[in-house]
Amino acid sequence: MTDVLVCLKRVPDAAGEITLSGDSMSIDARHVGYTVSAHEEAAVELAVQIADETGGSATAVSLGSGDAVEQLRNALAVGCSAAVLLEADAEAYGPADVAEALAAVVRDHAANGTTYDLLLLGNDAADSGDFQVPIRLAYALDRPVVTGISTVEIEGDHVTARGRGTEGPEIYEVPLPAVVAVMEGGVSPRYPSIRGRMKAKKVKIDQSEPSLQPAGNGRIKLVLPPAAPSKVEILGEGPEAATAVVDLLVRLGVAR
Amino acid sequence: MSTLVLVETDADGVAETSGEALTFARGLGDPVRALVIGELSEAVTSQLSDYGVEAVHHANGPAFETYAAAAWAAAVVAAARETDAGVVLASGTPRGMEAMAHSAVRLGASMAANTVEAVSRHPMVVNRQVLGGSVLEQMQVDGDIAVLTVAGHACEAVPADAPTTPAISTLEVEVPESDLIAKVVRTEPGEPDESGGLKAARVVVGGGRGTGGPDGFGDLTELAELLGGVVGVTRVVTSLGWRPHAEQVGQTGSRISPELYIPCGISGAIQHWAGCSSAKTILAINTEADAPMVTKAHYAVIGDLHEVLPAINEELRRRRG
Incomplete structure (x- = not known):
């Protein structure tokens, strides 16, 4: 029976055009919508699979605004059984702050009788891309941590984690409790069913505010790289362009 | 004060991405020192000389036979202390990211991932990629030591104007058992990435x-x-x-x-x-x-x-x- 805590972050959907807030301190995503990273979607899927296979539980947690309830409900809709919202301004939290707030949740729940054997996070948040929260969380809780993991299996008192190395899959065997940072690609996240969505609506989300004073991450401002003016040279339309294309390939030295 | 670069190697010597990190490090102005973990070939030493490295710190031994991020961090921390590093950096590869994040915690330092340029050195202000590189964040990295990773292809790997003759020394690293709990226990051949x-x-x-x-x-x-x-x-x-x-x-x-x-x-x-x-x-x-x-x-x-x-x-x- 493995109880899993999976961490999510509500982030702007980078598929759309990005604009900044008036003070250039945050991304204005009102018109592009929000999502969680692909890595976190995979982490939720792994959490639910492990809970199902071991007869344990999968709990989702997010630090963010009240709107992050949307992302938590999505996790509930695909099989998480409980959700925790740490209501805070995520922009004011650096990676060390987030790790500390998450560690506090793990400790509080342990004090109340729920010990999470496995903490799953995305390899990095899709927006801030700090690459630190899983590792800082592991140090805060004195647990082993592995990152870049695509699949996990619970075997007795340890987790077998598989990542992609440059020369082939790399396998870790780590004793539980442990922290694992997930990269997408090992599992296909399931889509929520209508029934799942209905059920998710009824779950009461445990809401609280972190008790720490965040130090932030040192952000001075955000900058949008200027859009370079298009310099595209149209070689032609349709199959007739083939000659011009191959001339170019020869010029570039990639074809004879 | 020096800049310490964690150098990754491959069959050809210094990895291209580490070459980029070394070039970035030279731009910061302090003497650049390299940490190499595992085997140190002549090709690597000679390329580090081309990149203008002043000293090579070499960590080797049983603790580094298979990859363990925490063990690498132990080496980074030991080298950072020995070299009086003001900046510790690596390329933003999976290994580089992981080793730097572990090292940042151990050094009590802030870390900026996927840096593309240094705006100023004192204080350390960098521009780094966020949201997949579609937005840049200007970030101040406070503290005595700044930990950075350099985004892949943020700069070109360019040799120094004149090669150096780096002093090579063996780095004494004590790696406790606890740093080897999360290590690669095996790789699976036959299914290359x-x-x-x-x-x-x-x-x-x-x-x-x-x-x-x-x-x-x-x-x-x-x-x-x-x-x-x-x-x-x-x-x-x-x-x-x-x-x-x-x-x-x-x-x-x-x-x-x-x-x-x-x-x-x-x-x-x-x-x-x-x-x-x-x-x-x-x-x-x-x-x-x-x-x-x-x-x-x-x-x-x-x-x-x-x-x-x-x-x-x-x-x-x-x-x-």
Whole structure:
């Protein structure tokens, strides 16, 4: 029976055009919508699979605004059984702050009788891309941590984690409790069913505010790289362009 | 005060990405010292000399036989103390990221991931990639030691004006058992990471939604073969199960930097652009002249990839005779 805590972050959907807030301190995503990273979607899927296979539980947690309830409900809709919202301004939290707030949740729940054997996070948040929260969380809780993991299996008192190395899959065997940072690609996240969505609506989300004073991450401002003016040279339309294309390939030295 | 660079190596010596990190480090102005973990070949030493490194600290021994991020961090921390490092950095590779994050915690330091440039040194202010590189964050890294990773292809790997004669010393590192709990216990041969080929390829032919389905990649694959390249795809394509994830190019796939990238039927969402923007030349094939991929490309053909690619393949075969 493995109880899993999976961490999510509500982030702007980078598929759309990005604009900044008036003070250039945050991304204005009102018109592009929000999502969680692909890595976190995979982490939720792994959490639910492990809970199902071991007869344990999968709990989702997010630090963010009240709107992050949307992302938590999505996790509930695909099989998480409980959700925790740490209501805070995520922009004011650096990676060390987030790790500390998450560690506090793990400790509080342990004090109340729920010990999470496995903490799953995305390899990095899709927006801030700090690459630190899983590792800082592991140090805060004195647990082993592995990152870049695509699949996990619970075997007795340890987790077998598989990542992609440059020369082939790399396998870790780590004793539980442990922290694992997930990269997408090992599992296909399931889509929520209508029934799942209905059920998710009824779950009461445990809401609280972190008790720490965040130090932030040192952000001075955000900058949008200027859009370079298009310099595209149209070689032609349709199959007739083939000659011009191959001339170019020869010029570039990639074809004879 | 010095700048310490964690150098990764491969069969050819210093990894290209570590060469970029060394070049970035030289730009900071302090003497650059390198940490090499595991085997230290003559090729590596000679290349580190070309990159202007003043000293090489070499950590080796049983603790480093298989990869353990915490053990690497123990070496980084030992080297940082020995060299009085003001900045500790690595390339933003999976190993580099992981080792730097562990090291930052141990050094009580802040870390900036995916740095593209240093704005100032005192205080340490950097620009770094966020949101897959579509936005830059200007960040102040406070503290006595700043920990950075350098985004892949943020700068070119360039040798120093004059080579140095680096002093080579063995780094004494005490690695406790607890740092070896999370280590690679085995690698599985026979199933190589196909994305490795993608990252190193000179030519990549990309396929997106416009391919139409899993059967729509024949012409793409043929063009890739004719040019000695490989196929790369968008997230939509792997999400739909049309092609394996190993072929994905983008923010959550591989970041590529080929001589030539030929995106076919790819609109150019930010997620994908983040992975292919380092291509030297981009030739887009798309039905929409105003698709972002077309406007950002160097060259484009407006048309259906299923009509254009067979004609290109035919022309290539004809010229070969």
